[in-house]
Amino acid sequence: MSKKNLIVIGNGMVGHHFLEKLVDTPAVTDFNITVFGEEKLLAYDRVHLSEYFSGSTHSDLAMGTAEWYAEHQIDLHLDEGVTDIDRERQVVKTPRGEYPYDELVLATGSYPFVPPIKGNDNPHCLVYRTLEDLDDIRASAKGVKTGVVVGGGLLGLEAANALKSLGLEAHVVEFAPRLMPVQLDRDGGALLKHKIEEIGVQVHTEKATTEIVDGDSARLRMNFSDESHLETDLIVFSAGIRPQDTLARSCGLDIGERGGIIINDQCTTSDPHIHAIGECALWSEKIFGLVAPGYTMARTMASVLNGDQEAAFTGADMSTKLKLLGVDVGSIGDAHGQTPGAKSIRFNDEQAGHYRRMVISEDGKKLLGAILVGDNGPYDTLLQYALNEIDLPESPETLILPESEGGAPALGPDALPETASICSCHNVTKGDICGAIDAGCADLGAVKSETKASTGCGGCAALLKTVVDSELEKRGVEVSKDICEHFPYSRQELFHLVKVSGIRTFQTLIRDHGKGHGCDICKPAVASILATCWNEHVLATDHVPLQDTNDTFMANMQKNGTYSIVPRVPGGEITPDKLIVLGQVAKEYNLYTKITGGQRIDLFGATLSELPEIWEKLIAAGFETGHAYGKALRTVKSCVGSTWCRYGVQDSVGMAIHLEDRYKGLRAPHKIKFAVSGCTRECAEAQSKDIGVIATENGWNLYVCGNGGMRPRHGDLFATDLSDEELVSTIDRVLMFYVRTADRLQRTSVWMENLEGGLDYLKQVVLEDSLGIGAELEEHMESLVGTYQCEWKTAVEDPEKRKRFREFVNAPEKKDPVQQWTMERDQKRPVLESEVEPA
Amino acid sequence: MRERASWDVVCTVDDLIAESGVAVWTEDGPVAVFYLPHRLPALFAISHTDPFTGKNVLARGITGDLKGQPVVASPLYKQHFNLETGQCLEDETVQVKTYPVLLDGQNIRIEVPASVSRTAAA
Ligand SMILES: Cc1cc2nc3c(=O)[nH]c(=O)nc-3n(C[C@H](O)[C@H](O)[C@H](O)COP(=O)(O)OP(=O)(O)OC[C@H]3O[C@@H](n4cnc5c(N)ncnc54)[C@H](O)[C@@H]3O)c2cc1C
Numbered sequence: 038m039s040k041k042n043l044i045v046i047g048n049g050m051v052g053h054h055f056l057e058k059l060v061d062t063p064a065v066t067d068f069n070i071t072v073f074g075e076e077k078l079l080a081y082d083r084v085h086l087s088e089y090f091s092g093s094t095h096s097d098l099a100m101g102t103a104e105w106y107a108e109h110q111i112d113l114h115l116d117e118g119v120t121d122i123d124r125e126r127q128v129v130k131t132p133r134g135e136y137p138y139d140e141l142v143l144a145t146g147s148y149p150f151v152p153p154i155k156g157n158d159n160p161h162c163l164v165y166r167t168l169e170d171l172d173d174i175r176a177s178a179k180g181v182k183t184g185v186v187v188g189g190g191l192l193g194l195e196a197a198n199a200l201k202s203l204g205l206e207a208h209v210v211e212f213a214p215r216l217m218p219v220q221l222d223r224d225g226g227a228l229l230k231h232k233i234e235e236i237g238v239q240v241h242t243e244k245a246t247t248e249i250v251d252g253d254s255a256r257l258r259m260n261f262s263d264e265s266h267l268e269t270d271l272i273v274f275s276a277g278i279r280p281q282d283t284l285a286r287s288c289g290l291d292i293g294e295r296g297g298i299i300i301n302d303q304c305t306t307s308d309p310h311i312h313a314i315g316e317c318a319l320w321s322e323k324i325f326g327l328v329a330p331g332y333t334m335a336r337t338m339a340s341v342l343n344g345d346q347e348a349a350f351t352g353a354d355m356s357t358k359l360k361l362l363g364v365d366v367g368s369i370g371d372a373h374g375q376t377p378g379a380k381s382i383r384f385n386d387e388q389a390g391h392y393r394r395m396v397i398s399e400d401g402k403k404l405l406g407a408i409l410v411g412d413n414g415p416y417d418t419l420l421q422y423a424l425n426e427i428d429l430p431e432s433p434e435t436l437i438l439p440e441s442e443g444g445a446p447a448l449g450p451d452a453l454p455e456t457a458s459i460c461s462c463h464n465v466t467k468g469d470i471c472g473a474i475d476a477g478c479a480d481l482g483a484v485k486s487e488t489k490a491s492t493g494c495g496g497c498a499a500l501l502k503t504v505v506d507s508e509l510e511k512r513g514v515e516v517s518k519d520i521c522e523h524f525p526y527s528r529q530e531l532f533h534l535v536k537v538s539g540i541r542t543f544q545t546l547i548r549d550h551g552k553g554h555g556c557d558i559c560k561p562a563v564a565s566i567l568a569t570c571w572n573e574h575v576l577a578t579d580h581v582p583l584q585d586t587n588d589t590f591m592a593n594m595q596k597n598g599t600y601s602i603v604p605r606v607p608g609g610e611i612t613p614d615k616l617i618v619l620g621q622v623a624k625e626y627n628l629y630t631k632i633t634g635g636q637r638i639d640l641f642g643a644t645l646s647e648l649p650e651i652w653e654k655l656i657a658a659g660f661e662t663g664h665a666y667g668k669a670l671r672t673v674k675s676c677v678g679s680t681w682c683r684y685g686v687q688d689s690v691g692m693a694i695h696l697e698d699r700y701k702g703l704r705a706p707h708k709i710k711f712a713v714s715g716c717t718r719e720c721a722e723a724q725s726k727d728i729g730v731i732a733t734e735n736g737w738n739l740y741v742c743g744n745g746g747m748r749p750r751h752g753d754l755f756a757t758d759l760s761d762e763e764l765v766s767t768i769d770r771v772l773m774f775y776v777r778t779a780d781r782l783q784r785t786s787v788w789m790e791n792l793e794g795g796l797d798y799l800k801q802v803v804l805e806d807s808l809g810i811g812a813e814l815e816e817h818m819e820s821l822v823g824t825y826q827c828e829w830k831t832a833v834e835d836p837e838k839r840k841r842f843r844e845f846v847n848a849p850e851k852k853d854p855v856q857q858w859t860m861e862r863d864q865k866r867p868v869l870e871s872e873v874e875p876a
Numbered sequence: 877m878r879e880r881a882s883w884d885v886v887c888t889v890d891d892l893i894a895e896s897g898v899a900v901w902t903e904d905g906p907v908a909v910f911y912l913p914h915r916l917p918a919l920f921a922i923s924h925t926d927p928f929t930g931k932n933v934l935a936r937g938i939t940g941d942l943k944g945q946p947v948v949a950s951p952l953y954k955q956h957f958n959l960e961t962g963q964c965l966e967d968e969t970v971q972v973k974t975y976p977v978l979l980d981g982q983n984i985r986i987e988v989p990a991s992v993s994r995t996a997a998a
Contacts, residue, residue: 522942544914554895554914556940557949557956582895586936586951589896594951598931846891848901853932855925 048074051315052144075118156249181270220368370406568704587666603665608693609636635672678715685715687732908935
């Protein structure tokens with residue numbers, strides 16, 4: 038049998054997904070496949086379009102590669118839009134030629150609707166749909182100040198965020214009386230507006246634009262029907278989308294009243310050889326403006342072409358969960374309560390900025406829909422109730438109440454039926470996941486690559502993990518949170534064992550609770566736990582062999598086996614005399630010196646045997662160890678504060694020194710950095726630290742769980758206008774809770790993200806003392822502060838401990854022969870491997 | 877059979893650190909001596925030189941056991957070496973030199989090959 042010609046028009050998200058599905062079926066061999074795309078670029082992830090403004094490129098967003106198309110012998114014509122379909126002759130026409138088809142799939146998506154306003158053809162009136170649109174917006178925004186988005190729906194708010202990220206003052210102009218009118222009700226819309234205005238986007242509701250004319254202070258001026266106006270340099274129209282049905286119309290296919298190519302359950306149009314999928318298709322009088330329903334159509338289409346008689350598209354869930362301008366918004370099912378007899382339960386916490394609404398059936402048994410603004414915490418659970426029509430609990434309101442007020446815990450994975458949809462992007466049910474596990478997938482990664490679950494928008498990641506863990510456990514597979522082969526416990530569990538059983542040595546712990554002799558994973562972790570619990574010297578006989586090399590020698594090993602030394606300089610404040618001593622010591626031992634990012638001075642190139650001598654001199658000059666080598670408090674960076682600075686409102690240096698002195702020596706799962714800024718100008722960059730403190734007129738604002746480094750994260754505002762005492766007790770609690778519950782090598786940022794309940798939970802524990810352990814956490818911290826010792830001082834005074842610093846125990850004078858040095862910019866540095874002459 | 881060599885005294889029991897290593901200088905260059913009192917035998921001697929970097933640091937690694945083998949983890953890039961055989965667990969083509977070691981009264985002795993022909997570290 039000769040091959041048939043299959044033509045796909047549109048190389049967007051759904052068109053591409055369809056091809057991915059088709060090549061997995063035997064039918065693929067029946068067809069010569071040709072694809073036409075109007076855009077210049079290969080199909081990309083439009084859902085994450087906005088990431089283009091935060092650094093992603095087309096290739097980051099691309100959904101496939103040219104090689105993939107070639108490999109599957111798909112003839113890809115990009116930048117070649119189809120201009121006409123001749124149904125009689127079964128050919129499509131492009132400016133470059135005619136191509137015959139046997140089966141034709143339209144996946145032409147939709148186009149942004151630009152309202153017919155006079156002046157909308159100005160070159161600075163733009164839309165937000167393709168990468169090219171974004172290039173245009175970027176170009177238009179260059180060097181100007183203000184941008185307006187017309188349309189306060191989901192995409193409009195995303196576009197506003199993009200304008201903001203380009204440095205523009207952003208406005209949203211919405212015709213309706215509230216934001217996101219489709220998904221939200223009045224109260225939800227009002228709260229969202231409030232939150233968005235808080236972060237600096239101005240929202241104008243109930244504004245109808247009558248014309249766009251030249252502006253006085255900016256490029257353009259928008260006149261509104263209520264006689265008011267707004268000046269702006271550019272306008273992005275995001276007033277809804279319209280199905281791209283031009284081709285279908287002109288060749289006479291059936292089209293819906295308000296647009297959209299009419300399809301049946303098999304995604305076939307009024308012509309049996311022409312099909313339509315994605316946003317251009319109208320099914321049961323509905324257009325689906327989300328990607329998941331489009332993917333479902335794509336799968337159906339692939340099955341239909343593969344001869345599957347049963348394959349049918351039966352509608353799709355339009356629930357959405359997103360973060361818009363940093364604000365959680367969720368909308369499920371019948372959010373507006375349009376089902377006859379539907380009733381609502383609302384929870385509105387204006388203080389916390391949470392709005393939650395449940396729409397329940399007349400008999401109160403089923404959840405029909407929901408709206409969430411401010412916190413999507415309950416979303417997953419609510420969605421499962423709605424999608425799977427699970428009977429509601431007796432007091433359904435508990436589902437949206439905060440847990441501390443008697444709210445119900447999340448729906449456990451066991452309560453979900455086999456048919457429960459876990460990943461709607463790839464249509465993976467709980468049953469599919471169980472199937473994959475039964476077929477041999479033994480961990481989350483395997484399940485993901487087998488089922489593709491959670492590889493689309495990623496919104497179901499947390500739910501997927503709970504389901505997989507619970508199913509694995511049911512099958513007797515241990516879901517290992519074990520720290521290593523020697524202990525069947527997580528770090529948190531080990532902490533608990535040590536604390537509760539009063540265990541003081543590694544040997545006791547491994548004898549009573551572990552097996553074997555330990556390793557370089559569990560030993561340092563246990564050393565850190567023991568230090569937090571009992572605060573004994575790191576070089577006490579029992580603890581020496583547990584430490585990482587840096588902790589053992591209380592210095593940082595560098596690549597050539599020598600060490601660097603960082604004395605503590607609290608708050609970055611240092612006297613001239615101390616600076617001179619640092620210079621003298623560095624000179625005497627010929628150490629390379631460099632200022633660190635944490636406002637202190639690092640001395641490099643000391644040999645093992647030099648360390649105690651150097652420290653004797655530093656201690657005599659009043660220095661203490663800086664713990665640069667430990668998983669411990671590093672520095673408290675500060676700006677100069679109100680003492681000197683014209684803008685400072687509090688003494689940031691004084692507070693930084695106070696905090697550094699309090700928490701120095703605290704051993705933790707990972708390093709901890711602080712900073713204190715004296716005013717909102719934030720010169721100390723406190724929001725990038727684990728603990729960030731920013732002065733206000735009335736006290737201190739506390740930010741927690743920020744991070745610089747590899748995975749930057751802004752700290753979350755935790756509490757405001759704290760007094761000195763409140764600040765310290767709050768930090769005591771946060772840090773102690775972190776030290777007790779985090780995993781090994783988990784920074785505060787990751788810890789918080791993994792805490793069930795996240796920031797809100799942490800606030801409950803620390804600020805509301807929901808676990809009743811606040812006082813205990815503070816006491817524990819106080820006891821550590823009370824037993825602080827400078828490890829180096831204790832070490833240099835103890836001949837036994839000093840013995841450890843002999844480079845060769847039988848040859849004290851011997852210098853390590855492999856270390857070679859050279860000079861660069863007037864200081865010594867190690868000879869690099871590339872510079873070593875072959876022996 | 878290897879040529880019989882001298883059993884050099886390299887240090888005393890007091891120099892050792894339980895569950896950890898110390899470095900000694902021998903005719904054959906730097907050697908790391910480990911003392912793991914919970915095992916039998918309790919003494920191990922391997923080259924002090926980390927074969928991946930050529931730096932003399934192995935005595936400063938953390939000891940332990942992995943799948944029953946006594947090991948030390950290089951403090952630089954954390955590869956593990958079997959203390960009995962010198963075999964690297966992460967890379968089967970890499971091995972460090974091992975030395976017979978024994979306790980003689982208070983002294984620790986290491987057997988250093990007679991004609992020491994040292995090859996440069998990898
Ligand atoms: C900024 C933004 C954010 C979004 N966020 C989300 C979200 O969070 N969640 C969600 O579910 N959805 C979201 N969407 C919607 C989602 O992107 C769409 O649902 C999805 O892209 C639809 O896929 P499609 O293939 O039907 O259309 P498209 O991806 O638009 O692809 C259609 C393609 O067909 C081409 N084409 C049209 N006519 C022709 C022709 N005559 N000849 C050749 N080619 C033609 C077009 O150029 C286009 O490349 C977002 C969209 C945008 C713009």
